[in-house]
Amino acid sequence: MRPKIYLFGDSITEMSFEEAGWGASLTNHFARTADVVLRGYSGYNTRWALKVAERVFPAAGEAVAVTVFFGANDACLPDRCSAFQHVPLEEYGRNLRSIVSFLKERWPKAVVLLITPPPIDEEGRLQYISNPYMENPSGLPERTNEAAGEYATACIDVARECGSPVIDLWAKMQQLPNWPTTCLSDGLHLSVAGNKVVFEEVVKKLEEVGVSLQTLPSDQPLISHIDAKDPLKSFPN
């Protein structure tokens, strides 16, 4: 049985198998060593994630790692057009702690890797929500980079308290040149380059805690290890 790496999160996780997505890249990276299992729920905040956690992660499964990537929806402003997704900062931290505890109890040996929400490009969001199908009477973006930053800080605090590794995506992306258009596609979701950042950070963080191609055994003999003169030697009954 191959170990599983679950990806638990919102639309940034659910969309991670779109073109050059970070989930697809992880699956490709771990192709012969671990199963990457998609558990992305578009639009979800930590309040709803916590409600479904028991059903999302049945006791039967086995995990070597879980990425927990929420906060982008919790950080929707409470007085703007996506207010129904908003979760107060203090509750976000509490929910995230509960999710980590739940996963640790489910799989005591699994790495629970937290990922902060990405930064927000408010111009990009305004362009996106200014389409005729969205109701946005205020004319203001539903998310701000400042609010996302507060949720990122809370996420990092939870990781420290729980002894979990964390990717500070909010800070990491803002170090990159022209991050609003380089890393994001609509001010919130990831571009091809943004997906690459998440993929590389996840691989690096998992490697730091011992989950890597070096530590996971390969499933079935690799072609490079099969003796061309006697291939069946590699396949004992």
Added chain:
Amino acid sequence: MRPKIYLFGDSITEMSFEEAGWGASLTNHFARTADVVLRGYSGYNTRWALKVAERVFPAAGEAVAVTVFFGANDACLPDRCSAFQHVPLEEYGRNLRSIVSFLKERWPKAVVLLITPPPIDEEGRLQYISNPYMENPSGLPERTNEAAGEYATACIDVARECGSPVIDLWAKMQQLPNWPTTCLSDGLHLSVAGNKVVFEEVVKKLEEVGVSLQTLPSDQPLISHIDAKDPLKSFPN
């Protein structure tokens, strides 16, 4: 528990989560309804696939569909540089039948979807194997399109005998303009366009036998079904 769709095959399956790969596209397509599980083994022929089938598919799992995509290596010519991967045509058919029987026994209700090997662009293969790291004293390609076509025919015959759906990729791709360079990247493996062909054919064939977004239930409430005025209504305890 979400149903699983296993992808069982050789490198064309193992590489299906590379850029715009058909496996990644399937995962994205079924993101909230089924788990796509990668079981690709680069270089494998049906002889070796049969040897590992018991270990690859533990009895515990549950499947709604399995793609079986072998033949590209079986069809390597027996007197050229990849001869050790060659499996005689008659044995290929027998092995494929055994793989289908094994999967049907494991999961009587699962769809076993066969996929023929793709066509071969011999010019493309020659360019690929003429690199200084490959030993190819004959100066001839290790695969031919004619041989691949014979294995494709055998695959279709097995599908008919077993009552399984089949994608005749060998014929399908050759109907497309400039298929050698449009559909293939190195005379054998799939280009972005070739991956799209496989993805669309798999979705179509699965739909024909009742495995689709219309028939599979969604895992957890979709954001579009959540009442913005009372979101928690969607999450009863």
